[in-house]
Amino acid sequence: MVKIQAENFENRNIFEIEDNNEAEGGSLIRIPDEFGPNPSSGSATTTFNLPTGNYEVRLGYLDESDGQSPINITIGNTDLPTLTLDNDGDSFVNEQISSTVFINNGDEITINGTRDRQEYARIDFIEFIPLDENLIAVDDTATTQQNTEVNIDVLENDTDLDGNSTLTIVTDANNGTAVVDDNGTAGDFSDDSVIYTPEDGFSGPDSFTYELSNGLTTQTATVDIDVTGVDENSLIAVDDTTTTEENTAVTIDVLQNDTDIDGNGTVTILNDPSNGTAVVDDNGTAEDFTDDSVIYTPDNGFSGADSFTYELSNGLLTKTATVDIDVTAAVDENSLIAVDDTATTEENTAVTIDVLQNDTDVDGNGTVTILNDASNGTAVVDDNGTAEDSTDDSVIYTPEDGFSGADSFTYELSN
Structure with missing residues (x-):
């Protein structure tokens, strides 16, 4: 609740301030004696500076022993019920003037009072009690x-x-x-x-x-x-592996083994590879994340193992996975060359053929395998007793019993 002391009304006409020890603020306003015994009226005006709303309005006044003084209060465009001061003895009163009135912030409050003989229309305060509504x-x-x-x-x-x-x-x-x-x-x-x-x-x-x-x-x-809660299984990132050759970029479909139920997970490179670059490719569909992939490009001349980490996120969950890449060294076609051979043997006589003697194997680790066997005999690789050393391998050809004529077989050299 808020009380406005009557002596604080900014604009007073006829009303004057009078000290009174029983008044709440130590003073009040009244119609003066100078007009004699005849009725005389005054007004006091101020502005309502409280929040707009519904209020109970009460008036504090001194009701005296003689005369009947009407008090009229207007707030904004609302006239409140007239109050008549007509007590038989002196008494300070706090009386309800209205149980509810809607008042706007900025409305003008005017109190009009009329003196009747010794009833001086003494006003102490006006009180506003905001309603819960x-x-x-x-x-x-x-x-x-x-x-x-x-x-x-x-x-x-x-x-x-x-x-x-x-x-x-x-x-x-x-x-x-x-x-x-x-x-x-x-x-x-x-x-x-x-x-x-x-x-x-x-x-x-x-x-x-x-x-x-x-x-x-x-x-x-x-x-x-x-x-x-969020279903943790609605977004799963699974590790990937891939292979590429030296100096050759590779596109990796990292999502193909992942789970993204909503289909809105975005791929972000979390940790770059040590020996190359990894870049997310949106496949020309910036708003469609389901076809995104990662392009890995090895550093120039690098071969060996490399890896990077990516993050899959749908705004609620974030999962990470690692991609391992095996970058194989570039192959020099001239580093391994197999050259046709010829050999002669007699009927019923095996022959050892040094098939490698005219071949090229720069790394010296090429293995010999019989690809197509002889039609009229058998061809068997001989490791010369050194199973781990393929450089001294040869082929033993054995013709079928009683066969004579032309025969052939095909071998494969691989590193």
Whole structure:
């Protein structure tokens, strides 16, 4: 409640200030004696500077023993019921003038009083008691997903007749944070809201309490939030392997063995390869993440093992996986050459053929394998007793018993 002392009314006509020890502020206003016994009237005016809303209005006055002095109060365009001071003895009174009246901030308050004999229309104060209906805070509910903040318009179901009430978090959430957002308009409280952010990984019920205050009345309400959990299996990133040759880029479909139920997971390179570069390729469809891949390019001249790590995220979950790349050395076709051979043997006589003597094997690790056997005999690789050393291998050809004529076989040399 707020009282305006009558002596503080800015504009007074006829009314004068009188000291009185029984008055709340130590003084009051009255119609003076100078007009004699005849009735005389005065007025006092001030401005209503409280929040717009519904108020009970009361008047504090000194009701004296003689005469009948009418008091009329006008607030804005509303005339309140007339009060007549006609007590038989001196008495200070606090009386209800109106149980409810709607008043706008800035409305003019005018008290008109008329003196009747020794009833001097002594006014002590006018009192305004805000009604609860001016400001009502209603509980709210909201839903959000795990690891996802939500903006809650807590005011949309509240009542604030003045529209200038401030919003304050009274009790914070147990499993997150609630912060008032002024929507970029610091002086305008009507568009304020609350941003609730759950703690990382939390799911379940949570709540906080806010306070709505217009400077006269304070209301509180509770906001219940349901934070729904996220299925960890809805997004899975699986490690990948691939092979490429020296100085040759390779496109890796990293998503082909991953799981993304919603199909909105974005791929980001988390740790670059040590011996090359890895770049996400959107396949020309920037908004469609399902066909994204990664292009790996080895450093010039590099061969060997390399790797990088990528991140798959759908805004709720984030998973990581590693891609291992085997970069093979470039092959010099002239480093391994197999040349046709000829040999002669007699009927029923095996012959050892040094097939490697006219071949080229720069690395010296080429292995000999019979690809197509002889039609009229057998061809068998002989490791010359050195199984780990292929440089001295040869082929033993044995013709079939009693065969004579031309025969052939094919061998393969591979490193």
